[in-house]
Amino acid sequence: MFALLVLALLGFSLMDGVLSSPVKSTHPRENGTEVSISPNTTLAHSPHWVIYSDRSVSGLTGPPPVSEIEGFNVFALSFLLVAGAFDQAQAWTQLTPTRRATIKAEYAAAGIKLIVSLFGSTDAPTSNGADPIATANTMADWVIQYGLDGVDVDYEDFDAINAGDGKAEAWLASFTRQLRVKLPQGIFLLTHAPVAPWFSPGQFGGGAYLTVDSTVGSLIDWYNLQFYNQGADEYTTCAGLLINSSSTWPQSALFQIAANGVPLEKLVIGKPATTSDASNGFMSTSTLARCLSIAKNFGWSAGAMVWEFPDANSTWIGSVRRLSFPV
Numbered sequence: 001m002f003a004l005l006v007l008a009l010l011g012f013s014l015m016d017g018v019l020s021s022p023v024k025s026t027h028p029r030e031n032g033t034e035v036s037i038s039p040n041t042t043l044a045h046s047p048h049w050v051i052y053s054d055r056s057v058s059g060l061t062g063p064p065p066v067s068e069i070e071g072f073n074v075f076a077l078s079f080l081l082v083a084g085a086f087d088q089a090q091a092w093t094q095l096t097p098t099r100r101a102t103i104k105a106e107y108a109a110a111g112i113k114l115i116v117s118l119f120g121s122t123d124a125p126t127s128n129g130a131d132p133i134a135t136a137n138t139m140a141d142w143v144i145q146y147g148l149d150g151v152d153v154d155y156e157d158f159d160a161i162n163a164g165d166g167k168a169e170a171w172l173a174s175f176t177r178q179l180r181v182k183l184p185q186g187i188f189l190l191t192h193a194p195v196a197p198w199f200s201p202g203q204f205g206g207g208a209y210l211t212v213d214s215t216v217g218s219l220i221d222w223y224n225l226q227f228y229n230q231g232a233d234e235y236t237t238c239a240g241l242l243i244n245s246s247s248t249w250p251q252s253a254l255f256q257i258a259a260n261g262v263p264l265e266k267l268v269i270g271k272p273a274t275t276s277d278a279s280n281g282f283m284s285t286s287t288l289a290r291c292l293s294i295a296k297n298f299g300w301s302a303g304a305m306v307w308e309f310p311d312a313n314s315t316w317i318g319s320v321r322r323l324s325f326p327v
Contacts, residue, residue, distance in 0.1 A: 047303030047325055048268050049317055050152075050191075050224055052117060053088045054078040057310050062095050063088075063103055064309065066110040071317035071327040074113045074189070076152050078308075079120040080139055082130050089116050092146060104147055113149040115189055116142070119156060125175075126160035126168050132175035140182030150189030151179065152224060161198065164205020169212055176216040185219065193224040193270070193305070196235065197249035199257045213262050222266040224305040225254075228281025235281050238291040241269070254295060268302045269295070273311035285319035293323035301325075 049072040053063065063075055077088040085093055092100065107114050118139055119125060125135060143151055153176070160168035172192075179190055198208035213220070227235040231248060235241045245253040251260060258264040271288055272278035283291070292304060304320055306312040318327045 046222070046265055047301050048074055048222055048305075049303050049321070050074040050076060050268060050270075050305035051309050051312055051317070052076045052078050052305075052307050053309040054120075055087065055308070056091070062091055062099070063107070063114065064313075066106055066112065068313050069112065069309065069317075070110070070314040071321060072314075073111055074115060075107065075309075076115050076117040077148075078117040079123070079154070080116045080118050080142060080151075081120070081123045082125055082128070082135060083123075085116075085142070092116075092148075100147060113189055115150045115152055115191075116146075116148055117152040117154045117193070120154050121156045124157040124159060125155075126157045126171040132171050133178045136175045136178035137182060140179055143183060143188070150183060150191070150221075152189075152191045152193055153179075154193040154224075156195075161204055161206070161208050166206035166211070169206040169208065169215070172212050173215045176212075176219050180219045185221075189221050190219065191221050191224055193226060195226045195230060196245075196252045196257070197230055199225075199260065199262065200245075200249045200252040201260055203249070210260065210262075217262070217266075220266070222268050222302060223262070224268050224270050225257075226270045226307075228270070228272050228278040228307075230281060232280045236283060238287070238294055241283075241291055242295055254300065255298070264300055265302055267300070268305050270305035270307070272307050273316055277307050277311055285316060288320050289323045292320065292325075296324045 051069060051072045051074070053075065057064070063077070069075060077092050079086055080089045084090075095103070104114060125132075139151065153172075155172060157168060160171070176190070176192075183190060192209075192212070194209045194212075197203065199210055200208075201210060209223075227241055231246070233240075234246060234249065235253070240246065240253060242254045243256070245251065245256060251257070254267055254269065255264070257267060269292065272282050275282045288304070303325075306316065314327075321327055
C-alpha cells in the first residue's frame with residue numbers, strides 16, 4: 001500500500017518541509033432537574049463528518065438549523081470543562097427542555113448526532129489533579145441529563161503528555177473506561193480528538209496516544225485527528241498529511257499512524273475551516289478534497305472533521321466531499 005501511495009503522491013510533488021515547533025494547544029475557547037432525552041441507539045457508521053461549534057453566532061441560540069450543516073453527521077457542542085459547561089455547551093443548557101427535544105428530533109431525522117466536546121485547550125485535568133473517575137461520572141451524567149448522543153474527548157493537557165511519566169496516558173485510560181461504564185458502547189458515541197503528533201512513536205515517554213489506543217482503543221469509536229497547529233509546514237500537503245510526515249513528528253501522517261497499529265477506519269482527518277481558525281495547518285477545500293480522494297482510493301473511508309462552525313458549513317463540507325463522498 002505504501003509504495004502505491006508514494007507513486008500516487010509523487011505526481012503532486014507535495015512533500016512536506018520540516019519545521020521544529022513544539023506541539024501546542026489547538027481549539028481556542030471564548031469565554032433544576034430535567035427529564036433526560038433518550039439518545040438514538042444506532043451506531044454512527046463511517047464516514048464521519050464532524051463539525052465543532054464553540055463561539056456564539058449572532059441571531060442564533062443553540063445549534064444551527066439542519067440546512068446550515070447539511071453534509072455533516074456529527075455536531076460537537078464545545079466545551080464541557082471540569083468546572084462545568086461553557087460556550088456552546090452552556091448555551092445548550094439554557095434552552096428549554098422542549099426546545100432541546102425539538103432540535104434533537106430535527107437532527108436525528110437528518111442523521112446528525114449531537115455530542116458535547118470535553119476539555120479543549122483551556123482545561124488541563126491531569127495537571128490540575130482532577131480525579132478521572134469522578135470527572136467521567138460527572139460529565140457522563142451531564143450528557144444523559146441534557147439528552148445528547150455522546151462525547152468527544154478533546155484532551156489537550158500538553159504538560160501532562162510531555163512529562164513522559166505515563167500519568168497522562170493512565171488518566172485518559174481510566175477516564176475513558178469510566179465514561180463507557182456510564183455511556184455504553186453502541187448507544188452513545190465516545191470519540192477522542194488528539195493532535196496527530198501524539199501518534200508519533202518514540203517521541204513521548206508515556207507513549208501518548210499509541211498507548212491510549214493500545215489500552216482503551218476498543219472503547220473509542222474513532223479519533224478526530226487534529227492535523228493543524230503543529231508547525232507552519234506540517235500536514236499542509238497531501239503527501240505530508242497522508243503518507244510521510246516531517247522528521248519533527250515522524251510517522252504521524254494518516255497511513256503511517258495506521259501502519260503503527262491504529263485502525264485506519266478510526267482515523268478522521270481534522271482541519272481548520274479558515275486560516276484564522278488555527279495557527280497553521282490550513283488547507284483549501286480543493287486541496288483537502290483531493291487528499292480525501294487519494295486516501296479513499298487506498299482504502300480509507302473514516303471521514304473528516306473541521307474546526308469550526310460557522311466558518312465551516314454545508315458549503316464547506318460539500319466542497320471537501322465532492323471528489324470522494326459527494327453530498
